[in-house]
């Protein structure tokens with residue numbers, strides 16, 4: 001009598017297959033029937049980055065790899081559900097998770113397997129190649145306008161919340177592109193997209209945030225940033241300018257590969273929202289702003305580009321009802337997203353808006369900018385139904401005081417040694433920021 005083959009569960013967050021994956025599969029194959037638990041796009045996006053290929057494409061590839069008998073969906077980075085469902089005799093995972101953020105996930109999986117006598121098998125991690133390294137190389141190869149443009153909608157469909165940081169030039173955009181933090185239990189955290197803020201870009205140009213930095217100059221910044229990044233960009237379009245001009249702006253941004261423009265419902269001399277009612281600012285009429293949105297929508301070429309309508313009612317103290325009425329009207333006019341802004345220190349008015357907003361039958365992604373109410377956690381925003389969080393000015397706000405400190409130190413000491421030691425990165429570090437490809 002032939003014995004039933006042992007079942008071997010192999011979780012894989014695979015995008016591009018490399019020899020490390022093949023090694024794991026080979027080990028698994030020697031133990032029995034190989035069931036790959038292929039991470040869904042959502043599961044991968046929840047702890048690292050968007051995969052390049054869709055789940056279906058990745059599944060088609062892995063199904064045809066020698067040694068793989070079946071592929072099932074691994075819907076979260078936690079293995080409990082699938083382990084209990086399939087009760088494998090073995091689970092195979094590379095040694096790389098013994099230390100670091102996946103340590104607890106590993107301990108849990110081992111304990112669950114032990115319930116039915118299952119075992120964890122851990123082949124030596126293949127050094128010198130990993131999906132993360134492949135992604136770094138791909139970043140160096142670059143992207144195309146279409147790919148970059150479409151990425152924001154893809155992120156919105158896969159992530160609980162899309163995390164966006166301000167950039168005001170290529171260097172700050174590189175920080176948004178590359179910075180990663182490993183958090184125990186939460187995987188690797190990074191930013192999903194770049195916000196080209198009018199406030200910080202104007203400030204970097206030494207100009208007030210009153211639509212004074214013109215579009216040609218801002219497009220140069222877009223281009224500088226696109227030169228060194230592959231992440232999608234949300235462009236701060238201020239008021240969008242006069243409607244007849246806005247339709248051209250939409251097409252220009254779309255052509256370059258910008259994913260979305262956010263326009264605010266103000267007219268005349270626009271000042272930064274964080275002034276609140278300290279300066280005089282005029283809100284546009286619902287009709288005129290709806291017209292701007294719908295003509296903008298008509299002028300775009302792809303289905304992927306997004307026009308996000310920003311409501312200033314709370315900033316201008318026009319009340320919650322006005323904000324909600326405008327949200328409904330802007331969505332009807334075709335807005336692909338709603339940004340609600342507040343300059344209250346307390347998050348309650350934003351959370352109240354979010355709660356009321358959930359009552360709309362047909363909703364579009366909701367965007368918030370927690371600058372004044374920065375105590376709020378992303379998980380609270382997720383619970384409130386927020387889809388995009390923009391950290392709108394923090395890199396510039398961090399950089400400026402650091403530069404002032406270095407300048408003051410040089411003046412105080414009559415030399416650069418103290419500034420160099422206390423406030424500066426080393427010259428060798430700065431030379432390493434940018435890859436020298438010559």
Ligand code: SPV
Nearest residue numbers: 197198199272273274392
């Ligand atoms: C920006 O970053 O330029 C914004 C957000 O528009 S705020 O500064 O809060 O108005």
Ligand code: MG
Nearest residue numbers: 197198199236
């Ligand atoms: Mg702005």
